[in-house]
Amino acid sequence: MAQMNPVQYGKAIQYHLSQIVAPVPVYAAFNRNFATQPKFVTWNLRNVHQPVYTGQNQNNKGIDTPIFQISIFTTEIEDGFTISNQILQSLHGYSGLFGGATNGFQVSKVDVDWLYNSYDNTEKMAQIFLDCTLDVPT
Amino acid sequence: MTAPNKVLPGFSASLWCQTGATPTPLTNAFLSTWTDHVEDIVGTSANGTGTGGEQLNVEAVPAFGQDDAVASFSVAGSRQSDKIPVQSAPTSMTITAAWNPSDAGLLLMRADAESGVIDRTFVVAAVAGTSTVAYAFNGRVSQFTIDPAPGAEAKCTFTVHPRGNQYGWSNT
Numbered sequence: 001m002a003q004m005n006p007v008q009y010g011k012a013i014q015y016h017l018s019q020i021v022a023p024v025p026v027y028a029a030f031n032r033n034f035a036t037q038p039k040f041v042t043w044n045l046r047n048v049h050q051p052v053y054t055g056q057n058q059n060n061k062g063i064d065t066p067i068f069q070i071s072i073f074t075t076e077i078e079d080g081f082t083i084s085n086q087i088l089q090s091l092h093g094y095s096g097l098f099g100g101a102t103n104g105f106q107v108s109k110v111d112v113d114w115l116y117n118s119y120d121n122t123e124k125m126a127q128i129f130l131d132c133t134l135d136v137p138t
Numbered sequence: 139m140t141a142p143n144k145v146l147p148g149f150s151a152s153l154w155c156q157t158g159a160t161p162t163p164l165t166n167a168f169l170s171t172w173t174d175h176v177e178d179i180v181g182t183s184a185n186g187t188g189t190g191g192e193q194l195n196v197e198a199v200p201a202f203g204q205d206d207a208v209a210s211f212s213v214a215g216s217r218q219s220d221k222i223p224v225q226s227a228p229t230s231m232t233i234t235a236a237w238n239p240s241d242a243g244l245l246l247m248r249a250d251a252e253s254g255v256i257d258r259t260f261v262v263a264a265v266a267g268t269s270t271v272a273y274a275f276n277g278r279v280s281q282f283t284i285d286p287a288p289g290a291e292a293k294c295t296f297t298v299h300p301r302g303n304q305y306g307w308s309n310t
Binding site for chain 1: 148149150151152153183184193195196197198199235236238265288289290291
């Protein structure tokens with residue numbers, strides 16, 4: 001089937017994450033060195049990919065399984081863990097409309113992988129990283 | 139046109155079949171005749187005309203050709219026995235496709251499997267630029283299954299069993 005537009009993925013991720021962690025701000029690929037807020041979340045989209053199959057038909061492809069990394073930055077370590085739990089509870093195993101009515105699309109499954117937590121002594125911010133895989137029937 | 143003289147990549151192979159619920163399969167002579175016969179089944183993207191066929195959107199075209207089967211005869215006193223090819227039927231092809239419930243080709247395969255007695259001409263087209271090599275055969279479909287395992291697209295798998303002695307090669 002046709003490839004979905006990554007612009008649509010970006011809009012949907014921004015909207016959906018903002019809804020989950022509100023009022024904590026959400027940014028796309030934010031440079032954390034400029035952060036002044038005590039809590040914020042950033043995301044980076046990667047691995048937008050449909051498997052391709054044989055023949056000259058360009059639309060002979062499988063489903064798209066894009067991954068976006070969620071990075072949580074907080075001055076209090078526990079705040080980061082709490083936000084990560086909000087995301088886990090809301091997204092892991094989710095199936096349905098992703099990204100709201102305007103820019104959203106149907107996902108058959110969302111798979112969240114809580115990767116690791118860390119601490120940046122220079123910026124005095126705790127960090128938590130999660131990978132989120134979307135299964136998008138296109 | 140002569141057949142392409144190069145090593146072909148697997149991605150250039152595509153699978154085509156006659157359209158219609160009850161098609162008239164090509165005769166044995168026409169299975170190896172590109173002009174007006176095999177080319178009608180193969181679509182324009184693979185250098186045919188596609189007037190009477192459509193592409194089956196499959197993951198990969200499996201191995202095709204002929205099975206092996208021999209009868210060995212030994213003669214007393216002879217050092218070497220004789221191997222006679224027998225029942226070397228055209229190879230059955232088990233094919234996997236991403237399952238799109240509205241795909242016209244997959245719906246044909248589903249209906250063929252349900253019937254079990256529909257003879258249909260299939261063509262494997264291997265394309266290199268403007269050259270195409272075609273392997274055409276008549277076959278029946280069976281074992282149409284759908285695997286909805288999570289984590290990837292649902293897979294639709296079916297097997298095409300070729301009829302004996304009903305295949306041919308052609309090219310353009």
